[in-house]
Amino acid sequence: MTATIPRDHAAVAQRVPVARGYRFELVKLVSQWRIRLLAVTCWLAPALFVAVVSRQSTLPVDTVFGRWMHATGWASPLVMLGFAGTWALPLMTSVVAGDVFAIEDRLGTWRHLLVVVRSPRRIFVAKSLAGATVVLLLTAGLAVSSVAGGILAVGNQPLVGLDGHQLAPADAAGKVLLAWMCVLAPTLALGAIGLLGSVALGRSPMGLLLPAFVAIALQLAQMLPLPVAVRLALPGYAFIAWNRLFTSPAQLGPLLIAIAISVAWAVTATALAYRLFVRRDFTNLSMDGSRRRAVTGGLLPLVGLMTVTVAIVTAGTGATGSGIDQGKVQRSVATAFGHLYRLQTAQLHRPDVTEAQLQTTAACTKGGGRLAPHGPGNDWRCVVSWHLPGIEATGSATYQLDLAPDGRYTADGDGPKEVNGYFLVRTATGDTPNPLWQFDGTVALLPTTPKG
Structure with a gap:
């Protein structure tokens, strides 16, 4: 023992x-x-x-x-x-x-x-x-x-x-x-x-x-x-x-x-x-x-x-294909433009507007309308339209999109230059480029239900 x-x-x-x-x-x-x-x-x-x-x-x-x-x-x-x-x-x-x-x-x-x-x-x-x-x-x-x-x-x-x-x-x-x-x-x-x-x-x-x-x-x-x-x-x-x-x-x-x-x-x-x-x-x-x-x-x-x-x-x-289609691209571009338009309005000291008042929409095509409007590519083109309170005319601006396969895109302003051209805006933190000139966005890849 x-x-x-x-x-x-x-x-x-x-x-x-x-x-x-x-x-x-x-x-x-x-x-x-x-x-x-x-x-x-x-x-x-x-x-x-x-x-x-x-x-x-x-x-x-x-x-x-x-x-x-x-x-x-x-x-x-x-x-x-x-x-x-x-x-x-x-x-x-x-x-x-x-x-x-x-x-x-x-x-x-x-x-x-x-x-x-x-x-x-x-x-x-x-x-x-x-x-x-x-x-x-x-x-x-x-x-x-x-x-x-x-x-x-x-x-x-x-x-x-x-x-x-x-x-x-x-x-x-x-x-x-x-x-x-x-x-x-x-x-x-x-x-x-x-x-x-x-x-x-x-x-x-x-x-x-x-x-x-x-x-x-x-x-x-x-x-x-x-x-x-x-x-x-x-x-x-x-x-x-x-x-x-x-x-x-x-x-x-x-x-x-x-x-x-x-x-x-x-x-x-x-x-x-x-x-x-x-x-x-x-x-x-x-x-x-x-x-x-x-x-x-x-x-x-x-x-x-x-x-x-x-x-x-x-x-x-239930996801199929690339997950990128025309409806998703249009909703994403219109939403981003509406938010950035309000930011530009504040930077330029103009009267504030809401997204509901702007009623922003986007019409996007791929390859100049010759290709099916889905999937990634650098040949997307979107025309954004919006309304301002008290003004009957409809505003419009054109963007060229470079859309990556993962859903992220870069929108490059293509006129009119007074809206999405390159110019500097004076802010409290210094001069910054026009926020509507170029911006990044993302498209939801999974199936979504349009609002409204």
């Missing part, structure tokens, strides 16, 4: 709890020079970028909210969010999650770690939590730095949404915070794919680059004229669906679907990585990963997940 007590006591004492393993893995990650460099970059670079752009005469108008960076500080974190979803977050997850397991293969330290922790399951949990923590801290740095830089450099002014309506500073702050929170789901999905690549491919550099390659492939797919059900079923759509928060009312359907899809990918990829990891033979030092295992244990299940999600989205939403 006296011989068994010390043995049991020693066995219990050698167990390393998950919390202790998590702290150990977190310290290992933070001690790496590339993680420290990433942290400094994420917490300082956005503010410096905003400070530089605020002093330039040209703006990144090809990015969503880029044309408003001189008007309000709340546009800057949204411009940074668009850049982060395209480049920063995928590269960040590659550096962190894509290497969290593979580094042990390169250093040959698996046996030492297993002797200490004595549980592959606890090792997996500790490493996964440490990687997710670092990714979340770096994402928070991007958000905080861009917000601070925008407010300090430009100011706390109202923000113009993607349908032309103005958001008060407090409302804009809440929407910006919510937008950054929405991209956490696709970021964690890429992180989970990084874990899967790190486990399945071992010391191969492909595991490290996998999240970045997947992100590039998803971005290229979003540029193609895919059916709307396929577009929403891609985990990368959540990186651009956040802009639908900035309409009134917010287009929550695509955003919630995108977040749910991203969460499903994150859970599935993490579960696949866990299954491969706990089944690994750590006694064979040369067996750190294989292409066959990566395909059968990782790629094929994710392809199956995508097939299932496409079927669910199609059945649940």
Whole structure:
């Protein structure tokens, strides 16, 4: 009896709890020079970028909210969010999650770690939590730095949404915070794919680059004229669906679907990585990963997940085709013009009018009327009409639209120049371009019911 007590006591004492393993893995990650460099970059670079752009005469108008960076500080974190979803977050997850397991293969330290922790399951949990923590801290740095830089450099002014309506500073702050929170789901999905690549491919550099390659492939797919059900079923759509928060009312359907899809990918990829990891033979030092295992244990299940999600989205939403048709484009352009006309009226100190008084309508064609009026393209043309109280004549203005496959468009004023031409308007925060000259908007991709 006296011989068994010390043995049991020693066995219990050698167990390393998950919390202790998590702290150990977190310290290992933070001690790496590339993680420290990433942290400094994420917490300082956005503010410096905003400070530089605020002093330039040209703006990144090809990015969503880029044309408003001189008007309000709340546009800057949204411009940074668009850049982060395209480049920063995928590269960040590659550096962190894509290497969290593979580094042990390169250093040959698996046996030492297993002797200490004595549980592959606890090792997996500790490493996964440490990687997710670092990714979340770096994402928070991007958000905080861009917000601070925008407010300090430009100011706390109202923000113009993607349908032309103005958001008060407090409302804009809440929407910006919510937008950054929405991209956490696709970021964690890429992180989970990084874990899967790190486990399945071992010391191969492909595991490290996998999240970045997947992100590039998803971005290229979003540029193609895919059916709307396929577009929403891609985990990368959540990186651009956040802009639908900035309409009134917010287009929550695509955003919630995108977040749910991203969460499903994150859970599935993490579960696949866990299954491969706990089944690994750590006694064979040369067996750190294989292409066959990566395909059968990782790629094929994710392809199956995508097939299932496409079927669910199609059945649940009834969405078909591109989701872009003439009626949706006309309603979006008319709504945005009505809101921006009121903004121009206030800036020019003219008598205020309401959207109901304007009775704004739009007539849009594609390809000069020679093409069917649906789908993306840069050949949309819209003629907007409106009425002013006490004036019998109907006002009209022409816009050329460049409509992207994801539903976002840029409207370029094509006359009359007194309405939507280029001229500067003097405001309390300085001279700004005519708000009706060029503006960004978005078309609802899911089926909608026209008002009235």
